[in-house]
Amino acid sequence: MDTVREASGNPPGAAFLLAAIGAHATARFAERIAALELSPPQTGLMRVVVATPGRSQQELSELLGTPPSRLVGLVDGLAAKGLLERRRNETDRRLYALHPTAAGIAMIEKIGLVGREHDDAVCAALDDGERAVLRGLLVRIAAEQGLTPGVHPSYRRI
Amino acid sequence: MDTVREASGNPPGAAFLLAAIGAHATARFAERIAALELSPPQTGLMRVVVATPGRSQQELSELLGTPPSRLVGLVDGLAAKGLLERRRNETDRRLYALHPTAAGIAMIEKIGLVGREHDDAVCAALDDGERAVLRGLLVRIAAEQGLTPGVHPSYRRI
DNA sequence: TATTGTTATACTCTATAACTATA
DNA sequence: TATAGTTATAGAGTATAACAATA
Numbered sequence: 170m171d172t173v174r175e176a177s178g179n180p181p182g183a184a185f186l187l188a189a190i191g192a193h194a195t196a197r198f199a200e201r202i203a204a205l206e207l208s209p210p211q212t213g214l215m216r217v218v219v220a221t222p223g224r225s226q227q228e229l230s231e232l233l234g235t236p237p238s239r240l241v242g243l244v245d246g247l248a249a250k251g252l253l254e255r256r257r258n259e260t261d262r263r264l265y266a267l268h269p270t271a272a273g274i275a276m277i278e279k280i281g282l283v284g285r286e287h288d289d290a291v292c293a294a295l296d297d298g299e300r301a302v303l304r305g306l307l308v309r310i311a312a313e314q315g316l317t318p319g320v321h322p323s324y325r326r327i
Numbered sequence: 328m329d330t331v332r333e334a335s336g337n338p339p340g341a342a343f344l345l346a347a348i349g350a351h352a353t354a355r356f357a358e359r360i361a362a363l364e365l366s367p368p369q370t371g372l373m374r375v376v377v378a379t380p381g382r383s384q385q386e387l388s389e390l391l392g393t394p395p396s397r398l399v400g401l402v403d404g405l406a407a408k409g410l411l412e413r414r415r416n417e418t419d420r421r422l423y424a425l426h427p428t429a430a431g432i433a434m435i436e437k438i439g440l441v442g443r444e445h446d447d448a449v450c451a452a453l454d455d456g457e458r459a460v461l462r463g464l465l466v467r468i469a470a471e472q473g474l475t476p477g478v479h480p481s482y483r484r485i
Numbered sequence: 486t487a488t489t490g491t492t493a494t495a496c497t498c499t500a501t502a503a504c505t506a507t508a
Numbered sequence: 509t510a511t512a513g514t515t516a517t518a519g520a521g522t523a524t525a526a527c528a529a530t531a
Contacts, residue, residue, distance in 0.1 A: 179378075179439070181477055182446035183458055184352045186465035191349010193472055193480045194342045210498095220337075227512060236500060241514060263507050263512040281337070288340035294471035299464060300341055306453060306461050307344035313452035314351055319339055322351045368521090385489060394523060399491060421489040421530050 194291050201283050205276065206250070212280055213321050214243050215269070218253050219277045220319075223266045225258075232317075234325035252276050352449050359441050363434065364408070370438055371479050372401050373427070376411050377435045378477075381424045383416075390475075392483035410434050 181189075199209050207215070217229060226244065230237040244267065247253045252273035255265040269277070292300050316322055339347075357367050365373070375387060384402065388395040402425065405411045410431035413423040427435070450458050474480055 179374075179477075182442060183462045183465060184356065184446040184449040185442070185479075186462065186469060187345065187449065188349045188352045188356065189474055189479050190465060190469055190472070191346045191352070193469075193474055194346045194349070196480065198342065198346065216337075225512075237513065238501080238515080239499065261508070261512085265513075284340065284343070288342040291342040291345065291472065292468065294467040295464060302460065303464050304341045304344065306457060306464075307341060307348060309452040310450065311344060311348055314348070314449065316347055316351055319337075321343075321347050322354065383489075395490065396492080396524080397522065400521095419489090419531070423490075 190291075194287075197291065198284075198287050201287050202280065205279055205283065207276075207280070208246075209321070210324070211243055211247055213324065214240070215247060215252060215273060215277060215280065216319070218247075218267050219269045219274060222268045225264045225266060227264075229267065233320060234317075234322075239324075247273070348449075352445075355449065356442075356445050359445050360438070363437055363441065365434075365438070366404075367479070368482070369401055369405055371482065372398070373405060373410060373431060373435060373438065374477070376405075376425050377427045377432060380426045383422045383424060385422075387425065391478060392475075392480075405431070 195209065202209065202212050214229070214233075217232065218224070224232075226237055226240045230240050233240075244253070244255065248255060250272075251270055253267055253269050256268055258264040258266055292303070295303065311318070353367065360367060360370050372387070372391075375390065376382070382390075384395055384398045388398050391398075402411070402413065406413060408430075409428055411425055411427050414426055416422040416424055450461070453461065469476070
């Protein structure tokens with residue numbers, strides 16, 4: 170079948186390829202972690218809570234760049250699964266501190282495993298050296314574009 | 328401020344970087360193209376119609392991998408702007424053939440310009456040689472992952 | 486009876502703003 | 509009066525399935 174690119178004679182630029190492959194990678198990752206009964210935003214939040222435990226929802230809201238109201242549902246879901254818990258701050262009882270449970274820490278291990286499998290599948294076309302080159306270029310783009318390392322920008326409002 | 332990556336000691340893999348930068352690129356492109364009063368899905372459809380004019384909505388639905396019902400709204404919007412038109416097939420009056428108007432072809436030129444500006448902005452961290460290397464790696468990933476060249480996978484249902 | 490395009494409906498995800506409880 | 513967290517509401521975007529017109 171002839172394709173759009175061939176018909177238009179307009180080879181896509183790097184930015185279009187990044188958008189297309191990024192959306193593809195996002196969809197494939199969502200499929201994989203659905204096996205752990207987690208959504209991608211829940212997964213990102215779990216990572217942050219494990220990386221920096223004890224933060225309030227306000228602090229996480231600030232770090233992720235997402236409205237506090239969005240965090241409520243994510244935390245509710247993860248707490249209902251027993252992966253993290255809200256601990257009242259005794260000196261200021263308006264605040265919660267979020268901490269991973271033992272099950273949450275175990276889950277992070279599984280998430281890491283799924284992530285590595287996913288990474289390997291997405292980069293199947295490249296050998297190890299090429300993957301390193303790609304990562305190097307992507308890290309530089311991410312830094313120049315002002316992306317927070319380790320935080321997916323879909324948390325951010327425009 | 329310390330970041331999640333630093334705190335977790337878990338450098339993101341290439342797939343996460345692709346997802347994050349891809350989402351960022353998508354959002355930035357949507358901002359740019361909004362100046363032309365188009366949405367990203369409308370833009371993708373315009374590209375396809377200009378590249379291969381005269382197709383029916385069924386054929387485009389098949390090519391893009393999207394339900395026919397979704398195409399209706401996109402075509403409606405583009406037709407209302409006078410960028411493309413539905414022409415009845417006289418031998419089988421169930422079918423429409425989609426054709427760009429003169430205004431639509433002029434719009435494609437603007438879209439191309441916006442796309443090149445966007446590409447340049449996203450890749451600002453890289454010099455020309457590095458951009459070529461990046462494109463080469465991305466094209467190979469896209470091909471191996473089964474992505475249709477020139478078609479954004481967000482049209483595709485899971 | 487099958488197919489093209491359309492409409493009706495519902496679902497997911499998210500943001501905004503109003504609300505409560507604490508300070 | 510201000511702040512942390514929650515709830516209520518609404519909007520965008522999409523898919524599924526029912527539908528009308530044509531074959």
